Structures are given as C-alpha cells and as structure tokens.
Amino acid sequence: xxxxxxxxxxxxxxxxxxxxxxxxxxxxxxxxxxxxxxxxxxxxxxxxxxxxxxxxxxxxxxxxxxxxxxxxxxxxxxxxxxxxxxxxxxxxxxxxxxxxxxxxxxxxxxxxxxxxxxxxxxxxxxxxxxxxxxxxxxxxxxxxxxxxxxxxxxxxxxxxxxxxxxxxxxxxxxxxxxxxxxxxxxxxxxxxxxxxxxxxxxxxxxxxxxxxxxxxxxxxxxxxxxxxxxxxxxxxxxxxxxxxxxxxxxxxxxxxxxxxxxxxxxxxxxxxxxxxxxxxxxxxxxxxxxxxxxxxxxxxxxxxxxxxxxxxxxxxxxxxxxxxxxxxxxxxxxxxxxxxxxxxxxxxxxxxxxxxxxxxxxxx
Ligand code: FAD
Ligand code: UDP
Numbered sequence: 001x002x003x004x005x006x007x008x009x010x011x012x013x014x015x016x017x018x019x020x021x022x023x024x025x026x027x028x029x030x031x032x033x034x035x036x037x038x039x040x041x042x043x044x045x046x047x048x049x050x051x052x053x054x055x056x057x058x059x060x061x062x063x064x065x066x067x068x069x070x071x072x073x074x075x076x077x078x079x080x081x082x083x084x085x086x087x088x089x090x091x092x093x094x095x096x097x098x099x100x101x102x103x104x105x106x107x108x109x110x111x112x113x114x115x116x117x118x119x120x121x122x123x124x125x126x127x128x129x130x131x132x133x134x135x136x137x138x139x140x141x142x143x144x145x146x147x148x149x150x151x152x153x154x155x156x157x158x159x160x161x162x163x164x165x166x167x168x169x170x171x172x173x174x175x176x177x178x179x180x181x182x183x184x185x186x187x188x189x190x191x192x193x194x195x196x197x198x199x200x201x202x203x204x205x206x207x208x209x210x211x212x213x214x215x216x217x218x219x220x221x222x223x224x225x226x227x228x229x230x231x232x233x234x235x236x237x238x239x240x241x242x243x244x245x246x247x248x249x250x251x252x253x254x255x256x257x258x259x260x261x262x263x264x265x266x267x268x269x270x271x272x273x274x275x276x277x278x279x280x281x282x283x284x285x286x287x288x289x290x291x292x293x294x295x296x297x298x299x300x301x302x303x304x305x306x307x308x309x310x311x312x313x314x315x316x317x318x319x320x321x322x323x324x325x326x327x328x329x330x331x332x333x334x335x336x337x338x339x340x341x342x343x344x345x346x347x348x349x350x351x352x353x354x355x356x357x358x359x360x361x362x363x364x
Pocket of ligand 2: 087096149150151153154157169170172173270272
C-alpha cells in the first residue's frame with residue numbers, strides 16, 4: 001500500500017502544475033519534495049519593505065497558448081502589463097528588441113518601415129546557412145548592431161561567444177520593421193496580481209497535496225512508499241552524473257532597496273557593454289506597485305556558480321543530454337518534466353503546457 005501514489009521532486013511551476021492536476025482531477029495524494037525553503041521554483045517572489053521582489057530575476061508572464069492562459073487564470077487575476085526593455089548603449093537608452101525606433105535613436109536617423117528595410121539590406125551580411133547565434137544577428141541586422149547590442153551581452157551571459165551558441169538563443173529576440181517596442185508580442189501577457197508565489201500557493205490548496213521543503217529527495221525517497229516519481233530537478237543529478245555533468249549557466253541575483261521613488265524609466269534596462277552584470281530590473285515597474293519613497297532593483301551576474309538557470313546551448317552539452325535522454329526513455333515509473341530535467345530553455349508557459357500534456361497523456 002503506497003503512502004503516496006505520486007511523489008514529485010521540485011515545487012517549481014512544472015511540479016506544482018502536475019501536483020494540482022493529480023490532486024484535483026484524480027483525487028490522489030501527492031507528496032512534493034523541494035530542496036529550497038520555499039515553493040514556486042524560479043518564479044518565487046516575496047515582499048520586503050512592502051515591495052514585491054522576484055528572488056530569481058525578472059519574470060514576465062506571456063503566452064500564445066490559450067489553454068495555458070485559461071489554466072493559470074484559475075489561480076490568479078492578472079495586471080495588464082506589457083514588458084518594455086531599453087538597452088544602454090553609446091550613452092543612449094534604445095528600445096530592445098530591434099525595431100524602427102531602435103535604429104532611429106541609435107544612429108540619429110528618421111527611418112520608416114520601407115527605409116528601415118533599405119537600411120537593413122545595406123547592413124546585413126549574406127549568410128547562407130545560419131549556424132550560430134552570431135549568424136542570426138549578422139544576417140538580420142549586420143555587424144554594427146551585433147557588436148553594440150548583442151556581442152558582449154551574449155558573451156557575458158553565456159561565458160562564450162555567440163558564434164559558439166545555437167541559433168535558438170538569440171532567435172528568442174525578434175527583429176521588427178515597425179514601431180512595436182514591446183519585448184513580447186504574445187496575445188496574453190501580464191503579471192499575476194498578487195505575485196507568482198501567491199499564484200503557486202493557490203494552485204496547491206488541495207488537502208491531497210503535501211509539501212516537504214528544505215529536503216533533497218535523495219535523502220528521503222527510500223523511506224517513502226510510492227508508485228510514480230515525477231522528477232523536475234537537474235537530470236544529471238538524477239543519474240548520479242553517470243555520463244558526466246551537464247553544464248547549466250548560472251546567475252547570481254543581487255538586489256537592493258533604494259530610498260527613491262523611481263530608479264529607471266522601464267522595468268528592465270540591459271547593459272550589453274557593462275563588464276559584469278547584464279541588466280538591471282526595477283520591480284515596481286513590472287508589478288505596478290504603488291509604494292512611495294522606496295524601490296527595489298536587481299542586477300544579474302552570470303557565471304558557472306550560483307543558481308542553475310539555463311541549460312547550456314552548445315552541441316557538446318546537447319549531445320551529452322541525449323545520452324541521459326536515452327536513459328529517461330527507458331524509465332517506466334519515473335516521469336520527467338520542466339526546464340532542468342528536460343534540459344530545455346523553456347519559458348513558464350511552455351513548462352505549464354508540457355506539464356498539462358504530460359498529465360493528459362501519461363498520467364490520467
Ligand atoms: P524550476 O522553477 O527550476 O523548479 C525546479 C525545482 O526543483 C526547484 O525549486 C529546485 O529547487 C527543485 N529541485 C531541484 N533538485 C532537487 C532535489 N534534488 N530535491 C528536491 N528539489 C529539487 N519565463 C517566462 O515565461 N518569462 C520570463 O520573463 C522568464 N524570465 C526568466 C528569467 C530568469 C533569470 C530565468 C532563470 C528564467 C526565466 N524564465 C522566464 C523561465 C522560468 O523561470 C522557467 O520556465 C520556470 O520557472 C521553470 O519551472 P520548472 O518547474 O521547470 O523549474
Ligand atoms: N541578448 C543580447 N542582448 C540583449 C538581450 C538579449 O545579446 O540586449 C541575447 C542573449 O544571448 C540572451 C538571448 O539574446 O541570452 C535571449 O534573450 P532573452 O531576453 O530571451 O533571455 P532571457 O533573459 O529570457 O533568458
């Protein structure tokens with residue numbers, strides 16, 4: 001007789017989505033084991049001095065998936081927020097991603113859509129086969145844009161040149177021939193009204209769900225009777241590094257509270273050419289909180305120590321992951337979900353979409 005039919009490792013969005021579905025749809029008992037001292041994984045936020053701060057960097061909700069939006073909207077109301085980012089370059093603050101206004105402000109031009117196309121035609125490089133993230137920018141916008149806005153940011157973020165990174169990394173950023181200065185153009189975007197942690201708490205209200213914090217699953221799993229394990233932690237750790245360690249790019253998040261009403265014009269300002277940090281977030285500008293005389297800002301310092309944030313998008317590690325993937329496919333009583341276990345650069349919405357599909361196809 002199992003104590004729990006399901007044990008889930010990791011209380012991030014993937015683990016909690018699966019816990020919610022199993023508890024509420026199947027009416028089965030679920031134990032969630034989380035090694036941190038809080039739920040919500042990387043979307044965790046908390047209040048300090050009345051300010052909502054995102055511990056693991058700026059998280060903005062956006063999706064094209066109605067199914068995901070309908071699902072999460074059961075657990076939160078949304079603040080209408082459209083994310084805008086400025087990039088600090090050549091002493092100016094220019095819109096990111098690249099659009100007509102970026103070129104006009106950066107080069108003192110007066111382009112419209114047609115003349116932006118001409119400008120790009122004059123500057124872009126002819127590249128037949130796009131093999132790297134560097135190629136993506138050179139082909140779309142040319143070398144000067146690459147050097148000013150992408151080269152150093154990417155090198156700092158990943159610890160290697162964009163020439164060594166899969167095209168998928170920089171392809172996350174669109175190039176636009178219009179005046180749309182939003183970071184995302186998804187139909188659903190916003191911020192959870194009371195924060196992501198509150199949204200996550202609302203997901204796991206069922207009495208069927210028990211959460212054990214501050215616990216590495218390997219210290220406890222042998223003491224629990226269960227039928228299925230759902231694993232959302234790093235995949236190399238699960239297999240005791242039998243094919244060696246997978247590389248995850250890490251970030252160190254450093255925040256401070258300032259005695260000022262406002263620090264910067266928008267929620268996120270990128271600093272492509274600063275030697276150490278990539279960007280500064282001012283949380284009030286994302287959460288639209290009305291707090292006077294104080295504001296919280298965060299700088300992000302990339303490295304190979306700190307919070308494991310990103311699977312490393314070079315061929316070497318994608319190949320190494322395939323060795324683990326072959327093992328994962330053989331498991332009958334373990335289901336793998338989420339960014340760390342699947343070793344995929346997923347946004348929140350895709351993590352939730354995947355978890356919903358896993359529930360429908362593999363669990364229900
Ligand atoms: P996680 O949130 O990492 O959860 C996994 C959990 O497993 C963690 O809590 C971890 O502590 C726990 N765990 C690991 N190992 C063990 C173990 N051995 N025992 C017990 N527990 C364990 N997405 C967006 O949509 N919009 C954004 O703006 C955005 N911004 C981002 C900014 C940054 C800096 C980063 C890093 C990511 C961003 N994302 C964004 C992506 C988003 O954070 C992820 O898609 C999502 O949080 C992944 O959820 P998850 O459950 O897969 O993983
Ligand atoms: N990037 C860049 N300059 C910028 C913003 C992004 O070179 O001002 C590159 C960088 O390599 C980054 C990638 O584009 O990793 C994707 O950016 P995105 O904002 O999607 O990354 P996230 O912070 O969401 O992981």
